[in-house]
Amino acid sequence: MLKPEPTQKKPARSRKSSTGKPSKKQWLPRSKTALTLAGLGLGGLMLGGATAAVWMSDSLQLPFVSGGGFESASTDPLAKETLALSLASLPPAQRTEQLEAIAQGAPSLDRNRARYLLAVDLIEQDRGGSALPWLEGLEADYPELAAYILTRRGQAYAAMGNAEQAVATWQAAVEQYGDQPVAAESLFFLGRSNSQYHDQLMTQFPAHPRSVEVALTRLQQNPNQPNLMLLLARHGHYLSDIGSVLDRLRTEFAGQLTPDDWEAIAFAYWEIQRYGSAAETYTRAEPTALNLYRAARGAQLDERASIARERYQAVLQAFPEEEEAGLALIRLAALAQTPAQAIPFLDRAIEQFPDRAAEALKAKADAFLQLNSPDTALMIQQQVLTQHSDSDAAAEIRWQQVEQHVRSNNLQSAWEWAWQLVEENPNHEHAPRAGFWVGKWATQLDRPEEARQAYEYVLAEYPESYYAWRSATFLGWDVGNFGTVRDKLPEVVKPEVRPEVLAGSTSLRELHRLGQTRDAWSLWQVEFTNRVQPTVAEQYTDGLMRLGVNDNLDGIFMLASLDFRDRPEERQEVIQLQQQIDYWQALYPFPYAESIKQWSQQRQLNPMLVMALIRQESRFEPKIRSVVGATGLMQVMPETADWVASQISLTQYNLEDPNDNINLGTWYLDYTHQEYADNSLFAVASYNAGPGNVASWMGRFDYSDPDQFIEQIPFNETKGYVKAVFENYWNYMRLYNPELSQQLASHSDTHSSLVSAQP
Template sequence: MWVRRRVTAILFLLVPCFVLSSSSYAISVIQDQADLTCESAEDCYRAALNQTMQVMPSGSAPVRGDRVQGAIQRLKAVQERHPGSTWAKRAGLLTGLLLAERDPGDAVFYFRVAQRDMPLLGDYIRLWIAEALLALGDASRAAALLEGIPEAVPDTLLANRVAFRGGEAWYRADQCRKAMGLLERAVSLDPQDPVAPSALLQLADCQMRDARVADGQTTFKQIWIRYPQAPEASEAVTRLTRSLGGETWRPTPEEQYGRALAFLNLALHEEAVADIQKFLAAAPGHSKRGEARLKLGTALVRLKRYDQARQVFLDLAADHAAESDDAAVWLARVYLRQGEGDKLLALSQMLSRLALSEEQKATIQMLMGTWLEDQGRYDQALSKYRQAAQAGEGTTQRADALWRIGWLHYRTGHFSEARETFQDLSKGKEDGPYAPQALYWLARASERQKDRRAADLYLKLCRQYAFTYYCQLAQLRTELPGLVQVSAAGAAPAAGTAPSEGRPAVVQDVHYLRAVELKLLGMDQDAARELASLIERYARDRAGLIELSTLLSEAGAYHHALRLARLHFREGLERGGESVPPALWNVAYPTAYLPTIRAHAGPVVDPYLVAAIIREESQYDARAVSRVGAVGLMQVMPATAQAVARKQGLPDIGRDDLFDQETNIRVGVRYMEQLLQQFSGNPVQAVAAYNAGPPIVTTWVAKNGHREPDEFVELIPYQETRQYVKRVLRSYREYRRLGGRGCEVRFLDKVC
């Protein structure tokens, strides 16, 4: 229920327009037999809010009644000592929220008062009243109140939530005719809402009661197809079977395939593979057979069942179906991953028979070049890279191919040729993600040739791209004077810029104002939703975006804030091409989980390294699921979590447990500790193993471990892992710098 949601912490608030001045007061209220003294209405309210947070903890443990009563007493003290103040009105509303579960009748009284005192939150207060009425069993009044919210507050963001709850309320009031329309609309508007399966089950029940048996059966099937992981799916099949007079229901091939797609969207690849195979067996001539086979192959790749995937792609590529071209690219990837270079090179004979796009051709040529380079067949590799550069003209593959050509010259000691290629790449139209990289290796090649201009190139690199991984490498190699330094506490403005005057227009928007009030009530999730609704509207307002991203971060919506900052301010934050205000550094490098990380990290693991992994793995999205099925903040694979739990003597950890932030961090930190120990404290190798797995990284270390750390990174065969290592190491050193710690070592392969 909405009113039962956790009231979360407010760490700090930068909204001066709401700060009220008042004469000093000293009050004392009981809190676990301890006295509290506060001086102003705001101080007293915030102290009460803090205790409210403490009695609404995460987890399922029951809260002691005396602790709830203590929080309520504090809130009442604010109202008694500061009657009529804004803070007293907030205290009254928060009292209602605290009472909603334990005493919904009293909660309604407080909500009614707040409805008069705080019209800005009219839609939320009406929702909370309705929730309380539902708890009291008055479903009809609750439903009527919910239906009136969109009309009373036309700009509300609660319309869909109201539809879900209104449909449920009419359902509980045995008013199915009224419930069905709301439930259908709610699911159509937000099919991913967590309560959607339950809403569909109620809808199907109403349809059956209304003698719309065929519609009810269709809805039961939709639950099974679209929400296969939900408990309601098995219940839907049970009720469907009952409606068929006990006859076993057998899904059609289309229904089986729809369920498989739902599993794929959830990254539940084992289940998806099983359903796709059932579909293929049941529908040999189906029009979606080629699409299904391609999805089957990619799911098998995610499961690392490469032998099976290879056969699927091989058969599909040979069938000249619409998906054959994509299958050929996937087949090339599998051959490379399995080390079957001869078969990879033999694909050249197949390519002429397929209608591959230029980018697909370039991709396969690049994969062939990677194999040849790894085997030391450098001249042939260069030929493939040059073909890829030519085939990829105008695509993202061209710059990658040019980079590989320059790097291959460098690693084989042809430094003059390498310098020429890197020079072209750093100056050409491919300037972008490869420019810092090309400049760095241009300097390294110059250094190898004992050219004194190498130092100038390092300086140029860091002046243009101060916050990149490659500038960090440059700083490890030489002293670079005159660079702008930025910390979380302050930033040096770019030349010719001046601080903005006045407050951005967004702070006058009603959704912004609602977000501020919700945040002051500890309703951070809803505050974040109100703020997120403004992003598109103020996309061209730089000051407004800064304000939004800052308040999103303060509201605990670290993922949304970080994405917003990266989308609009990446150049300044991660390359250094423009000035950004100090507040954005806190947004771009969240530290809220550092206490949790430190609680689980021993002396081996630097908490800032874990923070960097979270930043690059999930962008601080606790609900993130990767395409291969990694879960949560640190993107832990369920199998890895189980292995770590067994080794550490922890209870069994299931997939759903990994969505819990503390559990995910605990497991991820322990796993990183194991990796650092396995790879002798080398963060480069440990981070690579976190992404690609320890066995394969062990082979890379055996082959290239003698190379300098920056060269080792560039020699990582998997592009995904290579880029991942660079991103994490960059973020790691940025976290250290912004935290005022710096890095005590001048070696990439040492923990700071």
């Protein structure tokens, strides 16, 4: 899909009103509506510069088509839960007996599912003869998977050594279902003995992973085949070495490429985050508004400012009324060599692109501050607050005022500005933070009832946030505080069935339900033709497909980045989706749960804290490496691993092995806890920044108030890391711990809708 740019912030999600929960209007400051910038000084306005301009403008990078909806899921005739589905996620040895009992019962959907699962398990155990009886005649009873049943039957014959019958069965599958992507599997097997079938496979289903596999094999035999390299460029983005394929196409076969080819290569570069290469490649593609913009933006991200400026100007000249032109004006202002040069671009954006007016006005005010014209800047800031009060730019201004008054120890004014932000900008990313600090400041101002209401409000309206966890701790909930969370051993109840996908064929949906994740993902590669501009339903489905094959980094990204949808009709679809617990449980998955549980227990660590840290460190990617060499699930540095291994007498290990990595990582997390008297704030911060830095900060800052200490951490990465880990922890708890989930449901309609929707 068309990924957001690396500077893009996560927009806050729209949310339902909290009917029946504490009303903020009951306790907002009476003077809220009268607040202005006059007399408050401009020091705070300097903070953050044009931050709002950066993240608001980036929303253009997801120009999704509207529509898609979720109607098709409700028309699926197989969208019924059965006992076999509850067994689909279990290992074969744990489900065989129950599946056999179902498979021997009366004809039903459950019986069909059980027979198919039993056959698949047996084939994968190389017991084809035992699988055949379960497949016999199944295609007539289970037509939605008929083509897969034939393919599996061929595999069963092959496992028995009956090659002739296997070929005949696969040929029958191609003859009967040759126009369906599942035929790709039979074509692949047939092609092992007759290369013409592989030719047919790549011609008919180039996006199928089997075609990618064949192309790779043929390129190993003869690397100078640009047609096969183009197939990989279009359909093999998930390959670890796809970058080298793209490089060869650009350098060795440029004369043979069409504008459409160049666009496909550029898109692939963008997907793997090689923005400089993408920028140059987009210049060879068809000069659409988006392609020209990306040629400019890629150059900017590659730190080639002069080239980026020229290319943004080309966007303005060729497509002066397109959305990309408005964004180009914002970019040109940011790239201007002096503040005075930025102002004409901003004025043009304000005049021609109303949707960017607030963003451009704030950037213009920042420019006048740099020009030492505080009165003009103040006037423009006030214009943002009065004419665009609900904008993200206004929220940024309000939060800057909050920070200024905190620095001057004027908590009453900070409190008032924070609640103006919550009232006027409830969907901004700062809103939960502002609401929480209102509670903290109300306590310091000796207004305990207002503090309680503030914490309850954060829980009600922002139940997924880090600040909901902090609010729960101040309300006395048994969810673990920084000093106690290590020792918690929470009950965890995971769902028995997989979340439903919202796009794709009936066959794909059924494969996904059955836990046939590789087959479902392969089919999705063919069916998902709208990769650049997916609907909400398609993007959600793609996220689930990726998670199914342990492409967890991109899978979680696909789900989380639905929050970037800002078109009204798409926002409504995202809101609808986020009111389903399936969405949240997919966003917070449980890979490697057994290893995490084992080593957490051995180190006497809260397993949900370990899960939360791994999600933040690696998104559950076992082979991921950072630029400094940190490796694996818990991002352990090789030198740290050597030291830890010497402490536990571990002579052999592999940091890319999940079990080894969790063993070493949990030992080190236990070590950081011991260094700080089991305080998880300092332990987690130390895990990210190192014990030396944390010790230095503890010497510089007052750490009696942990929330204030976090805000003073001078490393933005570590500050965000600490909050992210504990937000992860809170979400795992609220989604999978029944007691907390029910307690939160009594405070939050948003969370209550998740609980009530569970089967």
